[in-house]
Amino acid sequence: MAAVGIDAMEIWTGKLVLDLPNTFAPVKDEAPAKYTKGLGLTGSSLPDVYEDIVTMGANACKRLMERKGLTPNDIGRIDVATESSFDRSKPASTYIAGCLEQVFDGDFSHTNKGERKFACLSGTQAIDDACNWIRAGRHRGRGALVVVTDTALYERDDPGEATQGAGAVAIYITETPSVVALSREQGIGSKDETDFLKPNQQFPSVDGKRSIGVYLDRVREALHDYESVAGRIHKADVAFLPFHTPFPGMVRKAALMTYRHLIDGTDEANALRELVGEAPDADAFDDAEAYKKARYDHQKAIRKTPLYREWYEATVQPTLSLSRRTGNWYTGSVHIARASALLEAAQHDVDIAGQRMLVGSYGSGAQAEMHTETVCPGWHAEIDALTIVEQLDARYDLSFDEYERVHQAHTYDVEVAVEPFTTPNNEFVFSGYGAMGERQ
Numbered sequence: 001m002a003a004v005g006i007d008a009m010e011i012w013t014g015k016l017v018l019d020l021p022n023t024f025a026p027v028k029d030e031a032p033a034k035y036t037k038g039l040g041l042t043g044s045s046l047p048d049v050y051e052d053i054v055t056m057g058a059n060a061c062k063r064l065m066e067r068k069g070l071t072p073n074d075i076g077r078i079d080v081a082t083e084s085s086f087d088r089s090k091p092a093s094t095y096i097a098g099c100l101e102q103v104f105d106g107d108f109s110h111t112n113k114g115e116r117k118f119a120c121l122s123g124t125q126a127i128d129d130a131c132n133w134i135r136a137g138r139h140r141g142r143g144a145l146v147v148v149t150d151t152a153l154y155e156r157d158d159p160g161e162a163t164q165g166a167g168a169v170a171i172y173i174t175e176t177p178s179v180v181a182l183s184r185e186q187g188i189g190s191k192d193e194t195d196f197l198k199p200n201q202q203f204p205s206v207d208g209k210r211s212i213g214v215y216l217d218r219v220r221e222a223l224h225d226y227e228s229v230a231g232r233i234h235k236a237d238v239a240f241l242p243f244h245t246p247f248p249g250m251v252r253k254a255a256l257m258t259y260r261h262l263i264d265g266t267d268e269a270n271a272l273r274e275l276v277g278e279a280p281d282a283d284a285f286d287d288a289e290a291y292k293k294a295r296y297d298h299q300k301a302i303r304k305t306p307l308y309r310e311w312y313e314a315t316v317q318p319t320l321s322l323s324r325r326t327g328n329w330y331t332g333s334v335h336i337a338r339a340s341a342l343l344e345a346a347q348h349d350v351d352i353a354g355q356r357m358l359v360g361s362y363g364s365g366a367q368a369e370m371h372t373e374t375v376c377p378g379w380h381a382e383i384d385a386l387t388i389v390e391q392l393d394a395r396y397d398l399s400f401d402e403y404e405r406v407h408q409a410h411t412y413d414v415e416v417a418v419e420p421f422t423t424p425n426n427e428f429v430f431s432g433y434g435a436m437g438e439r440q
């Protein structure tokens with residue numbers, strides 16, 4: 001089998017936007033630059049009151065199936081990856097399949113459905129499962145739908161409130177991919193952690209500062225593990241670096257670490273050392289705070305070098321253009337980063353067929369996964385078909401008072417009637433609960 005990978009994707013954003021520098025920052029009495037420069041965000045996509053993980057996922061799938069001319073008979077698997085699940089028994093994929101059966105001929109009665117959970121990582125795991133299902137020859141010529149969908153809301157006044165988001169990506173996996181082919185090799189960095197969790201609660205308990213360190217540790221381990229099976233990977237091997245993006249500032253940190261690894265042992269590492277000196281050695285410091293500051297200053301100096309800046313602007317910056325506007329979509333975030341890089345290349349009319357991306361996924365709790373993807377010849381047409389930029393432009397811009405009401409409307413244990421801010425257009429909407437408490 002030549003290649004297995006992503007044949008098509010569709011992205012669906014929540015229909016509302018919270019403007020972080022102009023609406024959120026003033027109420028929080030914080031500088032807009034904390035959001036735009038520090039976290040790297042301008043807005044958070046939020047769900048209107050008739051949207052949830054099922055409607056967003058089903059709408060992304062509907063658009064994908066219509067565009068690709070697919071019917072339920074073409075789809076042998078539907079896996080939903082989410083950390084916003086509302087049912088501990090019935091997977092969200094059954095709800096999504098139920099929606100799709102209302103509008104497409106045929107049914108999903110011979111389609112294997114499931115729900116995957118490992119925080120933000122599980123979409124990548126579901127793609128891996130789908131690829132292996134095809135490689136094992138169990139697909140009977142059919143493709144797999146992986147749906148990553150989340151309403152990433154934090155408790156009001158939690159520091160994570162600045163990094164919220166909501167949206168879905170439908171990803172179609174086949175043995176004749178048009179967008180990217182996935183490497184068989186993968187690296188894993190995994191350790192039982194409590195950086196971010198939701199034990200029987202809607203909103204997460206998160207140790208935000210520690211979660212940043214845990215992310216970096218697991219990604220570093222996954223990169224080393226990947227190289228242990230795939231061989232050393234160098235800067236020149238990597239056209240783009242789509243990483244899990246809870247907020248672009250997080251990727252800024254992970255990218256610096258990755259760059260130093262990619263150039264390790266090369267002339268570029270020597271050139272960098274001449275410009276900024278050796279990295280500070282922890283053993284040379286008695287005081288942990290003094291070491292932290294020396295390390296921070298050294299990293300800042302690297303970021304200012306033309307060597308680093310040129311690499312970052314070409315390899316990392318393009319992966320952030322969507323997430324800057326959407327906030328964190330949890331399971332969707334790394335898939336938004338891939339789409340973002342491809343969209344940027346398409347907009348600049350650069351042919352990147354044959355080039356490789358180093359894709360880094362992360363889920364709190366905690367595990368990172370690393371693999372490479374090779375861009376396929378048909379990528380440009382697929383990416384040109386995406387409407388995500390138009391969708392982002394069309395979002396309803398919430399006032400702070402409206403944001404408070406929307407947040408309440410999406411809080412499970414608060415009953416509040418809020419009028420929608422937008423009008424649905426030929427799409428699935430959440431209309432209430434059925435007799436058995438199921439969503440409809």
Ligand code: CAA
Pocket residue numbers: 031032033034035037038039120159160161162163196206207208209211212215244245246247249250328330362363364
């Ligand atoms: N101008 C420019 N920059 C500014 C600034 C200003 N006026 N004010 C602050 N900043 C910078 C800060 O220096 C900081 O950048 P550095 O980390 O590079 O120094 C950045 O803006 C954020 O400022 P704070 O650290 O003060 O922000 P905070 O205390 O409000 O919290 C956070 C930030 C911890 C990330 C919080 O938003 C949070 O808890 N988020 C949720 C957890 C999360 O996303 N963790 C990421 C890893 S875990 C993961 O990836 C899984 C997942 O999806 C959740």
